[in-house]
Amino acid sequence: MRKLLIxxxxxxxxxxxVESHGWYRLAPLSWDRNTQTLVTTEVFEQAAVGLxxxxxxxxxxxxxxxxxxxxxxELRDRMRRMFQLDVGLEDFxxxxxxxxxxxxxxxxxxxRLLCGSTLFEDIVKIIATTNVxxxxxxxxxxxxxxxxxxxTDSGHHAFPAPEDISRRSAGWLQTHCRLGYxxxxxxxxxxxxxxxxxxxPGMADPGQTTEELFRSYRQLPGIGPYGAAHLLAxxxxxxxxxxxxxxxxxxxxxxFASDENIGDIELVSRYQKWGRWKYLAYWSELWESSRVADxxxxxKDQ
DNA sequence: TTCCAGGGGTAGA
DNA sequence: TCTACCCATGGA
Numbered sequence: 001m002r003k004l005l006i007x008x009x010x011x012x013x014x015x016x017x018v019e020s021h022g023w024y025r026l027a028p029l030s031w032d033r034n035t036q037t038l039v040t041t042e043v044f045e046q047a048a049v050g051l052x053x054x055x056x057x058x059x060x061x062x063x064x065x066x067x068x069x070x071x072x073x074e075l076r077d078r079m080r081r082m083f084q085l086d087v088g089l090e091d092f093x094x095x096x097x098x099x100x101x102x103x104x105x106x107x108x109x110x111x112r113l114l115c116g117s118t119l120f121e122d123i124v125k126i127i128a129t130t131n132v133x134x135x136x137x138x139x140x141x142x143x144x145x146x147x148x149x150x151x152t153d154s155g156h157h158a159f160p161a162p163e164d165i166s167r168r169s170a171g172w173l174q175t176h177c178r179l180g181y182x183x184x185x186x187x188x189x190x191x192x193x194x195x196x197x198x199x200x201p202g203m204a205d206p207g208q209t210t211e212e213l214f215r216s217y218r219q220l221p222g223i224g225p226y227g228a229a230h231l232l233a234x235x236x237x238x239x240x241x242x243x244x245x246x247x248x249x250x251x252x253x254x255x256f257a258s259d260e261n262i263g264d265i266e267l268v269s270r271y272q273k274w275g276r277w278k279y280l281a282y283w284s285e286l287w288e289s290s291r292v293a294d295x296x297x298x299x300k301d302q
Numbered sequence: 303t304t305c306c307a308g309g310g311g312t313a314g315a
Numbered sequence: 316t317c318t319a320c321c322c323a324t325g326g327a
Contacts, residue, residue: 130307226309244307244308245306
């Protein structure tokens with residue numbers, strides 16, 4: 001099997017999902033908007049394999065760059081996570097349809113956030129977004145893949161597995177991947193997973209309530225309220241808003257005349273009416289505003 | 303030189 | 316529970 005087709009849910013929009021947030025700019029992903037092709041590298045049975053992902057009609061078409069045999073079940077599971085294919089958005093879309101501002105979001109098929117192919121990858125990437133500029137995040141993730149990830153014959157690196165990271169020291173990661181103080185968190189996370197102390201599959205049990213999952217994620221090294229809310233969003237749970245400098249700036253500018261005195265509680269309350277879709281409502285506004293900026297020639301930095 | 307970015311951990315109140 | 320401080324890094 002060199003090529004796999006995965007049926008897509010109704011209303012799925014490939015470009016809107018890939019460009020849903022900055023993840024498509026992080027290794028091992030590479031996105032060509034002109035050809036609408038997402039390229040990545042995944043590891044199957046210890047071997048790195050280059051993958052090309054396109055949208056073909058009502059399906060996602062994944063093609064292996066080599067003649068490597070791909071385990072269809074595993075590949076399917078990873079793609080379902082990456083594109084949030086199991087997240088039901090009907091309720092969110094019904095709410096969007098009631099608002100003139102959100103009808104454009106609905107029409108564009110926005111609502112699924114691009115994720116890593118594993119929970120581990122997303123946790124590490126979220127840690128790499130904290131308290132740094134976006135360009136530094138891109139560099140850290142790129143170095144992590146380059147220095148620790150497994151490599152294809154053509155020289156492309158996959159995102160490292162916990163085992164690949166835990167065999168390095170925290171000091172080595174800090175020096176070679178420029179992770180700063182985050183190196184200790186990422187190393188502790190990887191080592192905990194390898195030793196069995198941290199059980200990510202158990203943690204991702206869909207039977208948990210969102211509050212339970214939020215508390216579980218907060219136990220992870222380097223994951224606080226922001227990171228836990230971000231991880232929940234990657235599970236398709238948008239009850240909590242990940243408050244960061246970007247959120248504060250955007251909401252203050254849009255709703256509070258850029259008033260620096262408005263606190264987080266008031267900023268978050270702006271989305272209270274969205275119930276379990278609070279964070280996605282914010283993401284949608286941010287995404288929609290970036291489309292407007294694009295069409296008016298304003299450059300985006302991410 | 304100083305500030306700050308898609309924050310988190312910790313000690314002390 | 317809340318606040319203050321520290322944590323590496325690199326671009327502006």
